[in-house]
Amino acid sequence: MRAVLTILIWTVVLLAPGPTSAQTATSAEKDRARAGSAPPATLVVWNRPIVVFRAQLRQVTPAARVATASQRIDGLPSDVRPDEIQAAPASIGDLHGVLVFVRGQILFGIVPDDLDTAAGETLDDTSRRSVEALRAAFQARTEQRRPAVILWGFALSLGAAVVLAAILWIIGRWASRILGGLAEATHTRTVSMLGVDLRPFLNALQRGLVKVTAWGWWPRTSG
Numbered sequence: 001m002r003a004v005l006t007i008l009i010w011t012v013v014l015l016a017p018g019p020t021s022a023q024t025a026t027s028a029e030k031d032r033a034r035a036g037s038a039p040p041a042t043l044v045v046w047n048r049p050i051v052v053f054r055a056q057l058r059q060v061t062p063a064a065r066v067a068t069a070s071q072r073i074d075g076l077p078s079d080v081r082p083d084e085i086q087a088a089p090a091s092i093g094d095l096h097g098v099l100v101f102v103r104g105q106i107l108f109g110i111v112p113d114d115l116d117t118a119a120g121e122t123l124d125d126t127s128r129r130s131v132e133a134l135r136a137a138f139q140a141r142t143e144q145r146r147p148a149v150i151l152w153g154f155a156l157s158l159g160a161a162v163v164l165a166a167i168l169w170i171i172g173r174w175a176s177r178i179l180g181g182l183a184e185a186t187h188t189r190t191v192s193m194l195g196v197d198l199r200p201f202l203n204a205l206q207r208g209l210v211k212v213t214a215w216g217w218w219p220r221t222s223g
Helices: 002-013 027-034 062-074 123-187 199-222
Strands: 041-045 048-053 085-092 095-102 105-110
Touching: 041 062, 041 123, 048 062, 048 105, 048 123, 062 105, 085 123, 095 123, 105 123
Parallel strands: none
Antiparallel strands: 041 048, 085 095, 095 105
16 A cells, blocks of 8 residues: 555646656756745635645646645545545655545645745644544534434424324314214114114214224225
8 A cells, every 4th residue: 555655646646747767866856946936725625724735846836736636525425434534654765745545545645845844844743734624624514414414304204294194184084074974874763772772872883983994994004
């Protein structure tokens, strides 16, 4: 893995064209000479500053490096966890820096010319703070998405409750109509046994059967 990072840090992270053999020997001096020829640019992810690029490397300005890093970060999958953001040192000859990556995908690189030496910045500290800031940005994005998920679940539950209430209301109306029809049909009839009027008992039995039928229908159809 370290060998792969060593090869990619200058060719991929810094978007540098492939140097010829004559250019390789003096690449460090040329990079240092170009550093500072363009204004610094800050990589900002979701309103959070991550790192300041100060070095112009192989005609790639700090602003261009920010644009490339932003595009790569925006293209990451939404399920990336903060702890998957890593950093590793890489070097070729006297050129060295730190590579920040996620799941093997390179995001950006930090080189010594990016450091504010007057403020006492070091490559290790700057890369560590950059990783921590990027992790915090991803964690904040995850937290922001949780309310949306909760609201969506609440909306689904509310919709299901409304549908259930509507079905129960329909069942209740259906049962009431049947009971009304039965009561009207038996209202003018007298049913007696041994001089006892059985109509109230029969009406109660009819109501019970209708209710049992109505509520027994719901589990079978919903299952």
